[in-house]
Amino acid sequence: MSPSHASVPHCSPPASTPARLPFFDSDRAIVAALRARQAAGGAALYDRYHAHVRRVLLRVLGPAGELHDLLHDVFVSAIDGIERLEEPDALRGWLTSIAVYHARAEIRARSRRRWFPLFSNDDLPQREANVVTPELDEAVRRTYEVLGKLAADERIAFALRFIGGMELVEVADACDVSLATIKRRLSRAQSKFRNIAARYSELDEWLAGGLP
Amino acid sequence: MSSALRALGRRVAAVEDGLGEPPADETLRTALALRAASRRERPRSGLFRMFAFGLAAGFATALPGWWVLSKYTDALCTPAPGFRIGSAALPGQVGRTIAAEDATVPLRFFEGSEVRLEPRTRARVTSVDARGAEVTLEVGTAHVEVTPRPGAHWLFRSGPFTVDVKGTRFDLAWDEQNDVFRLRLREGKVSVTGCAFGAGRTLIAGEEAHASCRAHVLSVTSFESGPATANTAVEAKAVPTPARGDAASDVAAPRASGAAPNQNSGSSAAVRRPDASRMAVPGWLELARSGRYAEAFARLQAADLEVERRKCGPAELLLLADTARLSEHESTAASAYHELRARFLGTPAAAEAAFNLGRLEAARARTSDATRWFRVYLDEAPDGPLAEAALGRLLEAELGTTGMESARATAAKYLARYPTGPRADVARRTLASDTAR
Numbered sequence: 124m125s126p127s128h129a130s131v132p133h134c135s136p137p138a139s140t141p142a143r144l145p146f147f148d149s150d151r152a153i154v155a156a157l158r159a160r161q162a163a164g165g166a167a168l169y170d171r172y173h174a175h176v177r178r179v180l181l182r183v184l185g186p187a188g189e190l191h192d193l194l195h196d197v198f199v200s201a202i203d204g205i206e207r208l209e210e211p212d213a214l215r216g217w218l219t220s221i222a223v224y225h226a227r228a229e230i231r232a233r234s235r236r237r238w239f240p241l242f243s244n245d246d247l248p249q250r251e252a253n254v255v256t257p258e259l260d261e262a263v264r265r266t267y268e269v270l271g272k273l274a275a276d277e278r279i280a281f282a283l284r285f286i287g288g289m290e291l292v293e294v295a296d297a298c299d300v301s302l303a304t305i306k307r308r309l310s311r312a313q314s315k316f317r318n319i320a321a322r323y324s325e326l327d328e329w330l331a332g333g334l335p
Numbered sequence: 336m337s338s339a340l341r342a343l344g345r346r347v348a349a350v351e352d353g354l355g356e357p358p359a360d361e362t363l364r365t366a367l368a369l370r371a372a373s374r375r376e377r378p379r380s381g382l383f384r385m386f387a388f389g390l391a392a393g394f395a396t397a398l399p400g401w402w403v404l405s406k407y408t409d410a411l412c413t414p415a416p417g418f419r420i421g422s423a424a425l426p427g428q429v430g431r432t433i434a435a436e437d438a439t440v441p442l443r444f445f446e447g448s449e450v451r452l453e454p455r456t457r458a459r460v461t462s463v464d465a466r467g468a469e470v471t472l473e474v475g476t477a478h479v480e481v482t483p484r485p486g487a488h489w490l491f492r493s494g495p496f497t498v499d500v501k502g503t504r505f506d507l508a509w510d511e512q513n514d515v516f517r518l519r520l521r522e523g524k525v526s527v528t529g530c531a532f533g534a535g536r537t538l539i540a541g542e543e544a545h546a547s548c549r550a551h552v553l554s555v556t557s558f559e560s561g562p563a564t565a566n567t568a569v570e571a572k573a574v575p576t577p578a579r580g581d582a583a584s585d586v587a588a589p590r591a592s593g594a595a596p597n598q599n600s601g602s603s604a605a606v607r608r609p610d611a612s613r614m615a616v617p618g619w620l621e622l623a624r625s626g627r628y629a630e631a632f633a634r635l636q637a638a639d640l641e642v643e644r645r646k647c648g649p650a651e652l653l654l655l656a657d658t659a660r661l662s663e664h665e666s667t668a669a670s671a672y673h674e675l676r677a678r679f680l681g682t683p684a685a686a687e688a689a690f691n692l693g694r695l696e697a698a699r700a701r702t703s704d705a706t707r708w709f710r711v712y713l714d715e716a717p718d719g720p721l722a723e724a725a726l727g728r729l730l731e732a733e734l735g736t737t738g739m740e741s742a743r744a745t746a747a748k749y750l751a752r753y754p755t756g757p758r759a760d761v762a763r764r765t766l767a768s769d770t771a772r
Contacts, residue, residue, distance in 0.1 A: 148724035157371055165371025166534055169364045181351055195363055202370050263350045266343060285344030313340060329343040
């Protein structure tokens with residue numbers, strides 16, 4: 124069958140197979156499907172971006188047990204708010220900013236739980252953490268400990284820039300602030316990180332500029 | 336300082352990446368698919384925002400007190416998660432097999448839900464928490480009534496099938512030996528995943544699903560809900576309608592009104608043929624638009640595919656062809672795409688048909704034909720929504736057939752237009768191989 128031959132060779136259909144959701148080639152197709160309220164659009168959005176969104180959450184929050192729930196929340200927010208996405212090609216960046224929004228809320232919730240144990244979810248069954256903690260080395264553990272002492276916005280900027288390896292413009296977009304603001308924020312975050320990290324011997328060699 | 340932080344950041348990222356990514360969560364994927372299908376527009380007018388702000392301000396003062404109060408009253412009033420077995424209400428143990436030998440055995444859960452195990456049924460409650468429970472039906476029949484509550488989440492597993500439940504009433508049967516899964520939904524809706532259900536299928540009240548994993552068979556029929564007796568609830572078989580033509584179709588559609596009489600109608604009042612006057616049967620267009628392609632195709636075949644094709648405009652014909660392609664009836668799909676191009680050449684739908692013909696040919700490893708069709712698409716819709724995909728697929732096809740020269744030209748064009756596109760790496764490698772020579 125070629126473009127010049129419209130006749131179709133007869134071939135029997137394959138043996139019966141389970142129904143499958145369609146494959147979406149582009150962000151535009153996914154956005155269009157979501158706007159048309161097609162179930163396949165939700166599945167395609169997850170297929171294409173669950174690894175990316177999870178990575179953003181992981182970079183900002185560290186290997187926390189809440190990642191699964193947050194992943195759910197990010198995608199639900201995206202599906203519900205798909206009409207607000209002005210440029211379908213910007214889907215990835217838009218999802219990143221939603222992930223950052225939820226990560227920020229989680230950081231603040233953790234902070235509240237520390238100060239007000241009444242608001243804790245300890246009575247709810249905890250999901251199993253996504254990672255096996257012994258595999259984390261001390262430097263990583265200490266890094267997140269230090270990050271936990273930064274303000275939420277500073278922590279996010281620091282994590283996206285230095286752990287996520289994002290460009291300044293990407294970090295600014297993800298945080299929905301200007302480039303100048305993100306530079307100031309990063310500068311403050313670096314300074315605070317360095318001051319706090321100085322208390323941890325596990326980070327000494329890293330901050331001295333060499334690899335242990 | 337900055338380079339030291341970057342090195343530390345890379346180390347952290349490497350450790351995190353080294354932990355590996357968990358596999359895709361099918362339950363979440365299915366939940367998101369359902370969410371997408373049931374999405375509602377959010378009102379965004381200024382008036383609405385003012386109203387919402389006023390309402391929020393009004394509640395703001397009362398909310399903290401209510402929240403604290405509800406926290407403690409919930410803790411006091413809701414019993415601890417757990418369940419009890421049988422009329423003696425023996426405390427149930429998570430993970431332990433419960434076997435109903437000669438009589439029905441009820442499992443009563445802390446929040447009012449109940450699972451009744453028919454005789455010769457084995458099941459295990461594999462977890463219970465504040466939101467609900469997970470129950471594995473090893474063999475036999477269970478009648479389930481899940482109490483609807485905000486945030487409730489129940490899972491029922493039987494063999495490779497998983498039923499995701501919020502609050503509903505249904506009958507579930509699983510025969511592992513004969514590989515037969517049956518679910519009859521009496522109230523609410525559930526999502527079923529696994530095997531013939533693929534990534535997920537929502538069943539609504541009044542539907543009955545029969546599935547077999549090994550035979551890849553799934554049939555969804557309708558029944559008239561009524562006071563079914565426990566013994567006939569699942570055992571009475573509904574009659575799936577065989578599809579015409581491609582008889583191997585994986586989904587049998589329910590008969591329209593006037594169908595053959597139900598073979599069980601004399602023995603059970605619970606199972607009757609659907610009554611068209613009381614039950615709206617969705618057409619193939621509606622099914623296809625909601626992503627239920629296999630069912631849509633079965634419906635098309637039942638209605639007479641040729642007649643439906645002739646009635647279609649370009650958009651509908653494209654959807655019909657897509658429905659055939661996505662339900663794996665490739666020859667029918669190709670024929671419909673060709674017809675679309677013959678009848679509606681020059682429309683966006685005809686261009687998209689060219690792209691999909693390229694895709695079909697690529698799937699058959701006929702890369703030369705695939706290449707030509709992708710070029711046709713790019714000629715007809717150079718800035719179309721599938722232009723990036725067409726150019727990328729053209730590059731991949733050319734790498735396999737027409738030699739490096741044309742592939743390099745396509746790679747350069749791709750990078751110029753889509754420097755961060757999903758096939759940008761392939762394009763760069765293609766150009767790099769040129770430089771290496």
